[in-house]
Amino acid sequence: MGDDSNKVCSDSVTKTISEILKEVSLIDDFSKKSSKLEFYVHALELEMTKIDAFKRELPHSMSLLKDAIERLKEEGLQWKGKDLEPVIDKKNWMSSAQLWSTPVHYGNYFDIRNQDSILHQKRTYNKEENGNGKEHIFVPFQKPCNGTVGEEKGMTISAHSLSLSISGNCRAQQQHQLQKKQRRCWSPELHKRFVSALHQLGGAQVATPKQIRELMNVDGLTNDEVKSHLQKYRLHIRKIPTSSTDLSSCSWLTQDQCKAIVAQSCSPQGPLHLGGSPKGLSATGRDSMEEEDDKSESHSWKGLLHKPVEEQQ
DNA sequence: AATCGAATAT
DNA sequence: CATATTCGAT
Numbered sequence: 001m002g003d004d005s006n007k008v009c010s011d012s013v014t015k016t017i018s019e020i021l022k023e024v025s026l027i028d029d030f031s032k033k034s035s036k037l038e039f040y041v042h043a044l045e046l047e048m049t050k051i052d053a054f055k056r057e058l059p060h061s062m063s064l065l066k067d068a069i070e071r072l073k074e075e076g077l078q079w080k081g082k083d084l085e086p087v088i089d090k091k092n093w094m095s096s097a098q099l100w101s102t103p104v105h106y107g108n109y110f111d112i113r114n115q116d117s118i119l120h121q122k123r124t125y126n127k128e129e130n131g132n133g134k135e136h137i138f139v140p141f142q143k144p145c146n147g148t149v150g151e152e153k154g155m156t157i158s159a160h161s162l163s164l165s166i167s168g169n170c171r172a173q174q175q176h177q178l179q180k181k182q183r184r185c186w187s188p189e190l191h192k193r194f195v196s197a198l199h200q201l202g203g204a205q206v207a208t209p210k211q212i213r214e215l216m217n218v219d220g221l222t223n224d225e226v227k228s229h230l231q232k233y234r235l236h237i238r239k240i241p242t243s244s245t246d247l248s249s250c251s252w253l254t255q256d257q258c259k260a261i262v263a264q265s266c267s268p269q270g271p272l273h274l275g276g277s278p279k280g281l282s283a284t285g286r287d288s289m290e291e292e293d294d295k296s297e298s299h300s301w302k303g304l305l306h307k308p309v310e311e312q313q
Numbered sequence: 314a315a316t317c318g319a320a321t322a323t
Numbered sequence: 324c325a326t327a328t329t330c331g332a333t
Contacts, residue, residue: 184326225326227329228327232326
């Protein structure tokens with residue numbers, strides 16, 4: 001089972017990680033090798049995205065189902081005297097599931113170096129299929145009634161949230177759609193796309209949330225999320241300009257990485273400035289008023305952290 | 314009505 | 324600090 005379980009099934013690709021690595025290692029051409037890797041990484045990221053969507057929605061869905069069942073049971077008890085079973089029909093519950101199973105969300109955590117240990121799933125990658133990616137019959141729920149619900153990475157599919165929602169039973173609770181949205185984190189991958197899109201649009205100062213979202217093409221991603229992220233991004237950008245006496249702050253991915261991504265996987269042409277830049281020169285490389293200047297690593301740009309050797313060829 | 318950006322709130 | 328939500332302006 002060992003090797004076979006390590007399969008990656010994306011698009012038309014189905015191989016084990018070792019096969020992929022082997023294949024890539026045989027390529028001499030640098031850019032080809034790079035492209036190939038990009039391709040696989042991208043494919044895998046998409047897989048993660050899909051999987052995560054389910055992972056994320058599952059607790060909520062379970063919660064809702066449990067709640068619904070409870071209600072129906074109670075309702076049923078009132079009519080119990082008759083011949084009917086108070087229990088919900090178990091044959092059809094799945095049919096309704098299809099309604100709200102519309103994939104949403106992203107939030108993949110993906111590390112190329114750990115592929116072998118991470119990937120086990122096989123699935124098929126559909127292009128941007130559904131056109132109904134907006135409707136949630138049931139909108140994401142927050143905590144049912146009690147304190148924090150499992151949410152953080154690590155997919156705490158906590159029986160916690162479940163048992164609490166029923167046993168703790170705050171049934172009278174409304175199913176208002178007004179629930180707060182769950183806090184979702186921007187995975188490095190997502191951020192990468194974000195920055196990439198940003199550049200394609202001409203920079204953080206001119207790109208608009210909607211455009212970015214569309215360019216990113218990540219399903220489940222909302223304008224608001226992008227907007228919020230953009231706001232943060234813009235703020236961080238304006239930091240640590242010249243007087244960077246302290247390097248103990250800021251981060252984000254390096255723009256070099258993003259450029260590479262933009263150039264390779266996304267758009268062959270690249271709406272960027274080509275050879276002749278009409279403008280004279282201005283200080284070092286970038287302007288003070290215009291574009292990017294990012295710093296080091298990503299992910300928890302808290303105080304200081306080392307730089308986990310990233311290799312890009 | 315849709316969205317943007319800034320200000321707040323969590 | 325990061326993300327979500329609200330608010331005012333277009």
